[in-house]
Amino acid sequence: MSAAGMRTQPDDDDDGRTSDVVRRLLTPRLRRVDLAVAGLLAVLGFAAVVQVRSTQEDGPLATARQEDLVQILDDLTNRNDRLRAEIDSLEQARREITSGTDSSAAALAEAQRRAQLLGVLAGTVAARGPGLRLTITDADGRIGPDVLLNALEELRAAGAEAVQLDGSVAAGEQPASSVRVVASTSFLAGEQGGVVVDGQLLRPPYRFLVVGDAPTLAIALTIPGGVVDDVEQRGGRAVIERSEDVLVGALRPLGEPRYARPAG
């Protein structure tokens, strides 16, 4: 309690119990030199706080020496160079991959286009386009495979690009059975009439569906002594019907060749 009393009433302290030191500390004095001391300590506190703050704000680089900074800068420059080289190589790789993708996509498109074209030739793809329908009726049963083969040869010579041969299952009915005519197609006489085309028995009336240049095809069929004349001499009738849109829809399975291998 006596200490608290001294703080509020320092002048009353004259009993000598307090040492000189404490009394001097606690007694307010306002000489110029005291102001100087106070000012210096204020400056010290201020500077210390400012320094602590700036150290916290600036991070480790602010207090680093010049040589350290040069070293750090060197390291950063080297790292920058390495990363730049890495960027270059990665961009190069990206360019190569992109162009590779483009060229492989182009190759794929080309391969698909060729597959379509070859599919038309091989009969694995349906074809449609301008052309004609040739219907051959056989009243006397004298139209054999030779007539149909002749007709096919004439059509091929006239530039037929896709050909399908329809026949009826039973004589006299509408054509219901279809064969896609390709390079390996064969024509045989059926044992009880009709024609066996690629192992499938067709009966009259026969109908060729042909995609090609219709006028040329029609002329090829109607030349004197041609297919139409031949059919009529055998007691049948050949009817040519041009069309802007002939659908050759019969397909043929793609068989793996047993013996032939690509030699290219």
Add this chain to the structure above:
Amino acid sequence: MIPALALVLGVTLGLVLEPTVPAALQPYLPIAVVAALDAVFGAVRAQLEGIFDDRVFVVSFVSNVLVAGLVVFLGDQLGVGGQLSTGVVVVLGIRIFSNAAAIRRRVFHA
């Protein structure tokens, strides 16, 4: 009493104003603060031993700060600023420790 209040006032001012250290002062301010701390510890010790003198304190405070700054400046000019700064801090740190030990003995008698 008044010096302690002044110290608190300075700290408060620094916290409130949030000034930035000028670039020219940046190498010297930490050394100056340590040198001033050395002077303050010496002053507290002298006060406890009853031999405190205001004028001595003011002169030693200012000269401590100036000498420390001068040493660092010279070191920077000679290319050994880093090492010299470390040396100044070590010397001042030793003095602060010995002063603190004297204060401890005086206050706790141990």
